[in-house]
Amino acid sequence: MRSDFEVGRPGERIPLMASIGKPVAPAETNRKTALVIGAGTRACALARAASGVGFGCTEPEEPRHALARLDKTARLDLMLLDARGFEAAALLETGVAAGLLDHVRRMQARLVVITDLAGIDPLLAALDEGETAFLCEPEDADIAALLVLAATRATHRSGFCDSTGQSEKMRLEELSEEVRRLTATIERLTGRHRTASEGGSPDRFAGLRTTRTVPSMPVHFPASGAPARSTQSLDETAPSHAELRALVRARRMRDQFLPADLFGEPAWDMILDLMAARTAGQRVSVSSLCIAAAVPPTTALRWIRHLTDRGIFIRIDDPMDRRRVFIELSESAAEAVSAWALSVRKKGGLLAPGFH
Known part of the structure; x- marks a missing residue:
């Protein structure tokens, strides 16, 4: 099935659906890899967006099955836990949080936790270790920026850096453009079109x-x-x-x-x-x-x-x-x-x- 929108580096078109639903093949062992842990439309959108910035990313895994999946995973650069809508206490009581940290340490992966206000306290207490990044009720642009930066970090970690002498300013411009494209992608995937009055108003927390x-x-x-x-x-x-x-x-x-x-x-x-x-x-x-x-x-x-x-x-x-x-x-x-x-x-x- 062809994706309706594609993103990638300037001059390069990467279909967002390219690696959804299939594991990274042995020949692609140098490719950046990511796993989304979550359920529903938002988790699928995250997986597709991660693919869009160059990660090899399979279908999202539900939290209850995540540890079994990770036990079979040898290498991972990015782990995205989308805990929005989940009962955070349940994740802690079932040992999922501790298990995730064990796998993050083993694979030296980057852990990103996306949550809502109801879950930020327990998840921060359980998963705030090392370079764990937290996004609380993020805007699409926040997610896009994080994915682009995570992809850049993973590229440097793998040693496959661009050696063409590209200036830092040009690279920042490319990253900014990538964030804009990815933001639009996530909005279309999730069907989120917030109005100015819906985002960030403190009144909803009264x-x-x-x-x-x-x-x-x-x-x-x-x-x-x-x-x-x-x-x-x-x-x-x-x-x-x-x-x-x-x-x-x-x-x-x-x-x-x-x-x-x-x-x-x-x-x-x-x-x-x-x-x-x-x-x-x-x-x-x-x-x-x-x-x-x-x-x-x-x-x-x-x-x-x-x-x-x-x-x-x-x-x-x-x-x-x-x-x-x-x-x-x-x-x-x-x-x-x-x-x-x-x-x-x-x-x-x-x-x-x-x-x-």
Whole structure:
């Protein structure tokens, strides 16, 4: 059956269906290989898209059969777990997650996990190892970009790099064009044509925050969860929970007067949210922080990992529930935010003296 659309390098047409449904032949052992673990239309679309960027990719495998399939697989460059719509806890209880990591280590493969907000906490807790990449409720362009970069990485790993002296700029242009073509491909495969109002709106997450933020009593707060009273003047005290929430609300109001896409970087919003949670004696899960960021979940997740790598955020695994991961500000980051707030308050900024 002929595919309706094809992608490949400029000047080269690769049918997306070329390697669907057949294993990589022995003569193709140097070809990049991928396996999609999932079910339904989206998993099939991922397999076809992976084929479109040069991976040898067979039909998707359902999670319950994935380990048996991997036991018979000698080599793999990319493993795509599409957990959207699956009960993440079931994957953990049946040992699928641990088994996947064993095979990833054995084959030195790249693991990519695609999930929704409901599954991000348990899957992050179970599969965040090494170079595992996570996409949370991704846009088609996010998936396309990841596949193109994974294909490039696998090519370098195999030692089959282009030695024609092609400039880095030209290569980046080719990758960008490949991402655009692959995005259109995935949209057609899945029948997804989102309108601007459907993608990334924080309103669809209304009510989830309180169910995913777990109270905790940090050692520097009394049992009431409120900061201890101080004899310091108001100008010298740390910002209160109410002050920080007022700042967050003020920042949210920007969207009422200016285009929302002008404020795509969520780092400061997440920092303020974590600082407010700290003053209230609360812990914030990864999914809750993604919601608070008011950007697409995959973008928020990427920033969470970046800020963790920078030492601004700290990841805390819940000792009582292995399916949950909390994010907190590091001590140095919290001190910096407090110092900023005091400076703003003294100089007549948004944190006005006397605010409660």
